[in-house]
Structure formats: C-alpha cells, structure tokens
Amino acid sequence: MVMTFSFKFIIIAFMLLTILASQATCLNSSEASMTVKHEQWTAKYRRVYKDATEKAYRYKIFKKNVEFIESFNKVGTWPYKLGINVFADLTNEEFQKAYNRYKPREGGKSTPFKYGNITSIPSSMDWRHKGAVTKVKDQNIEKCGSCWAFSAVAAVEGIHQIKTGELIPLAEQELVDCDRRNIGCDGGRMDYAFEFIGKNKGLATESNYPYKAITGTCNKSVTHDAKISGYEVVPANTESALLKAVAHQPISVAIDGSSLGFQFYKSGVFTGHCNTFLDHGVAVVGYGTSKDGIKYWLVKNSYGIKWGENGYIRMQRNIKAKKGLCGIAMDASYPTYLEDDSNLRTRRRELLESIVSLFPSEKSAFPVNFLSCLLRAAIFLGASSSCKNELEKRISAILEHVTVDDLLVLSFTYDGERLFDLESVRKIISGFVDKEKSVAVFNAGDFREVSSTAMLRVAKNVDVYLGEIASFPELGISKINGIAVLVPKEARKIDDDLYRAVDIYLKVQ
Secondary structure (H helix, E strand, O other): OHHHHHHHHHHHHHHHHHHHHHHHHHHHHHHHHHHHHHHHHHHHOOOOOOOHHHHHHHHHHHHHHHHHHHHHHHHOOOOEEEOOOOOOOOOHHHHHHHHOOEOOOOOOOOOOOOOOOOOOOOOOEEOOOOOOOOOOOEOOOOOOOOHHHHHHHHHHHHHHHHHHOOOOOEOHHHHHHHOOOOOHHHOEOHHHHHHHHHHOOOEOEOOOOOOOOOOOOOOOOOOOOEOOOEEEEOOOOOHHHHHHHHOOOOEEEEEOOOOHHHHOEEEEEEOOOOOOOOOEEEEEEEEEEOOOOOEEEEEEOOEOOOOOEOOEEEEEOOOOOOOOHHHOOOOEEEEEOOHHHOOHHHHHHHHHHHHHHOOOOOOOOOOHHHHHHHHHHHHHHOOOHHHHHHHHHHHHHOHHHOOHHHHHHHHEOOOOOOEOOOHHHHHHHHHHHHHHHHHHHHOOOOOOOOOOHHHHHHHHHHHHHHHHHOOOOOOOHHHHHHHHOOOOHHHOOOOHHHHHHHHHHHHHO
8 A cells, every 4th residue: 555655656756747847848948949039139130248247138138028029919909010129128218218319398389380271181191102201211229319300301301302303311410410409319309400400591411411320510511402491380189180281291290109019019000008208209201091990190210121110100090089199199390391492393394394395206316214214203293194195105116225224213212212103114115015016017927926126125124124113012913913914925935034023022912
C-alpha cells in the first residue's frame, strides 16, 4: 500500500516537472522571439544604444509596447490597427515630451471665415489627387519639435498650388530659424507661422533652405517663392465649418496626439482613445467615408512614411463631441492668398490656350517632351478640352518617339508622388492605335497579323509604363486594364513587361 502511494506520488511529481519544464520552454521561446524582434527593429530603424545598460532598458520598453500592440490587434474590435514603428522603444511619456510641441493659444481668436456661407460641398475630397500635397516629410522629432512648421507649410504649399498650378516643397527650416514669435524646435503655432510668412513676403523653397532639424541662424538672403496675404481661423468646435474649409484647401489643425493609439497607429480609421489637450500640429488634406461607412478626416503627419498609412492617418469625423476627435475642430486655420495674384492661375491657363491655338498645322513640328510638358500644364491648369485635345493629338501622331518618362510626366503630380491623370495617356495611345489600323487598311494589310515597327515600340513602352504605375494604390484594375487592352495582342511579341505590371499591381493591393 505504501509502495503504491509512493509510486503515484512519483508519477504526479514527474508530470508536474514536465509541465513546468514545458512552460519554461515556452517562456524562453517567447523571450527569444521578442529578442529577435528587437534586433530586427534596431536594424530597420538604425537604432544604436550607447551601452548594454541602455539597450536593456530600451528592450524592456520595446517588449511592453509590442505586447500592447499585439494585444490590441488581437482583440480586433476597433476599425484601426496598431503597428511596431520607429517609436517602439519609447515610453508614451517620452514620446509626448520629444515629439509633440504645439503651443496652445490662451483664448481664442476671431477672424473672417470666407467659407462660412458655402452650402454645397463634395461628398469626399483628397487634395493629394488634385496635386496640392507634397510628399510626406519627416521632422526628425527626436531632435526637433517642429510639427507646427510642417503643418503650416503643408497648408501654404496647398493654397499655392491651388492658385498657381505649381506644387513646390517649401522650407520648414526657414520658419524654425526665422519666426521669432514661435520658438523653433521647442514648439510653436501655425497661425503665428502664417503671420510670419505674410510679413516675410513669402517663404523659400525646401531646396534653397534645406531642413536640418535644429534651430539655427536665420538666412535672410534667400528668395521667397510662395507668398500669402495672411490667414483666417476656422470657427472653433464645429466640424461642419472645418469640412467647408477642407473642401476648398488643405487646413492646419491642432490635435491631441499623445495617446498610445496615435503613437503606434498603423492603418484604418482611428477612433480614439484620446483627449483634447492640443499638443501636435498636422494638416487635414481631405475627407471621405471608409468601406465600413465611417466618416473620416484625411490627415498628413510629419513623422515620415513609415508611420501610419504611408505617413497619413484617417481620423473619425462627425463625432458627437463638438471639439471633434482628439480636438481636431478646436484650433484650425488656413493661409489666404494674395488677392493681387488670385487670378494668376487663370492668366496662365489663358496664355497656354492662346499659345496652343497658334501652333502650325504640322503635327510633328515640336519635340515630344516639350508637348508632354505643355499637356501636363494644361491638365493641372484645367485648360479647355480643345487645348488638351490638340496636344493629345500631336503627341499621338509621334507616339513611337515617346519615352516611358514622357508618359509618366503626363500621369503624375509635379512632385512625382501621386497619380493624377490617366485619361490623356489613354486618349493618346488610342489615337495612335487607330492611326495604325487605318494605315494597315489603306495598304491592304491585315492589321490583326502584322504590326509595324512603330506599333511594336509603342507596345513595349506602354507595358513598361504600366509596370511603373502599377504600385500606386489609387490605380484601379479598370484603369490599368483600360490602357492595356488598347494595344493589339499581336503587337506584344513578348508579354513579360505586361505580366510584370499585373504582378506588381496584385502584390500591392
């Protein structure tokens, strides 16, 4: 009896030891996996620690943040996801102190609001697609709390493009160095920045005054390329007023960007949690409704393209609180354009149309790259259909001499960041193919079996062109197919370039 009891005790003890050993193995495996993640993260973001002590300290923070991110995403009840980004080894307190330096105003300011009487606005807006938004920039927030400057510059870049047709990256560094009412890398306000730009007679380009992420000495000798007359404030605590403003131009706003959700935002429509203690300047560059039916603001941040949705965040719109999500409707403002130059875009459009109307009848009188640049200007300036059609026909007539770069010029915004127009390219290719068909018929040839050297060259360029634009998310399958099918099948002796384009498209969707 004693032996039986002892045997049972031994069996139970062995089972407990086995379970404990298994748990220890799992814990060791989990810890090893986290260590690997941290090493991969430090390599990706080129993070270097001064010694082993700092590395161990940062690893603990990294582990805690990753566990929070994975736990949040696992629940899966929110319309947005979090991700491991450049801030993963920072505590939330460190993130707030280092990165969000917007300075709230004590007391509100009232100005005219020129969009107040607007009654009809589009159901959605994306100023990126209209060529009024430059690429996402990185303020290098570990070194410089200049969110206010990036927000203000985004708004000025937008109104300058809307009024002139030119999208020019402007100099945040000039604001950081020269705007004395703000305090450089230690923080500031967008409306103060607008005041400075107005008094400064404009702002320099980014190329002439590069960003350095430090508060430096003001360079007063630079040329100012973008000018504004002043600014206006959007009536506070009303998202409907903000909507009217965003429908007409990109708008600078202040938000509470201090939450862990904002720190690690990855994708989807952000719905909180956040407060309304305004500490971060961003730019609203559009609005819309998600596939799930959630209305959102499209917000351009200044944390670089590896944060959020390629540098952007979609924030829930039309919530019950008057201040808006994270206080987005509390403190919004926008630059106003110089009234003397308000018709500059119209004058440029009229000048372009008059030049094109004087072209000689000979279709091949001008180089194709010159015609491509003129057509892009016509697209951006909203030139008449007759003007654009004339340029499209001339390019189509000499399409065999057109390079892939010429086609890309017609398709992208001036900063090369976003697809803007594909219809002109489609018309040009279609016109060329129709011309080739008519020549084949005239020569009693069979177009379905014989393709000219010019047609073969064009087919090759079209497929390479499709490969270049296939990675852009705004390109629908109907658009890429609408161009691909224009080229006769027989003109594609080798389909490798077309297959490559389709493969790229499928991978990014």
